[in-house]
Each structure stands twice: as structure tokens, then as C-alpha cells.
Amino acid sequence: MPLNQERKISNRIVILRAERGLSQRELADQLGVSRQTIISLEKNRYNPSLKLAFDIALFFNVDLQEVFQYELEDDK
Secondary structure (H helix, E strand, O other): OOOOOOEEEEEOHHHHHHHOOOOHHHHHHHHOOOHHHHHHHHOOOOOOOHHHHHHHHHHHOOOHHHHEEEEEOOOO
């Protein structure tokens, strides 16, 4: 796969959060970020810092790859 091909980072935060019965506000408070950050992450509008990505995975007690996926963009 050529490195210049378009890729995106997607995530399963909304699923992991729902499985644990957490609101966006509760998750934001636990991670020390704003609710808007959680909203933007869940809608794939914002890519987290490496630290925040690891903090999210640690919070949910899962591997980083279970939260975030790095994949090719769909052709439009």
C-alpha cells in the first residue's frame, strides 16, 4: 500500500462508552478533556494526540488497536 494513499483514523469510542453506560461528559471528566473533544473524536472530526489515544485505551482497559483503526479512505 503506497504511503501517499489517503488514510483516516476511525475509532470505537462511542461503542466502548455505551457498553459501559458512560455519558460523553463522564468520559470527558475521566480523561480530563472537554465534552466537545469527545464529541469530535466520536464523529471522527479530530485525531487525538498519542497521549490521549493511549489514555483512552487505558481507561477502557483495551489495546490501542481496539479503540483506533488506521485505514484507507473509501473512494468517493
